[in-house]
Amino acid sequence: QVQLLESGGGLVQAGGSLRVSCAASGGTLSNYAMAWFRQAPGKDREFVSAIRQSRATFYAESVKGRFTISRDNAKNTVYLEMNSLKPEDTAVYYCGASSRIITSTIRRSEYYDYWGQGTQVTVSS
Numbered sequence: 001q002v003q004l005l006e007s008g009g010g011l012v013q014a015g016g017s018l019r020v021s022c023a024a025s026g027g028t029l030s031n032y033a034m035a036w037f038r039q040a041p042g043k044d045r046e047f048v049s050a051i052r053q054s055r056a057t058f059y060a061e062s063v064k065g066r067f068t069i070s071r072d073n074a075k076n077t078v079y080l081e082m083n084s085l086k087p088e089d090t091a092v093y094y095c096g097a098s099s100r101i102i103t104s105t106i107r108r109s110e111y112y113d114y115w116g117q118g119t120q121v122t123v124s125s
Contacts, residue, residue, distance in 0.1 A: 004116035006020060067083070092121075
């Protein structure tokens with residue numbers, strides 16, 4: 001049973017940067033595709049970014065060029081570096097893991113088997 005723990009959220013001004021982390025335990029991170037989703041109040045959970053076991057990366061259009069996902073398999077940790085943050089990036093950010101993902105489903109939350117508890121990111125204007 002894989003357990004995921006996010007950290008690094010916080011309050012930042014618009015235009016600022018933040019890095020959130022997702023530490024995995026109970027499994028080998030290299031076996032999983034990893035993703036970040038976010039959920040703002042009153043909205044559905046939405047895809048932000050993903051990285052496959054091959055290190056191929058995927059981004060939502062709204063964050064492309066501003067966010068960077070990476071993984072350190074030796075540390076069993078995935079990161080999301082967020083730059084040029086906007087107030088509309090405010091949300092709870094969740095980390096997900098899947099061993100059965102394929103490219104066509106990588107943006108769909110229902111294909112992820114394990115989730116963390118989330119970390120709040122708030123961007124003030």
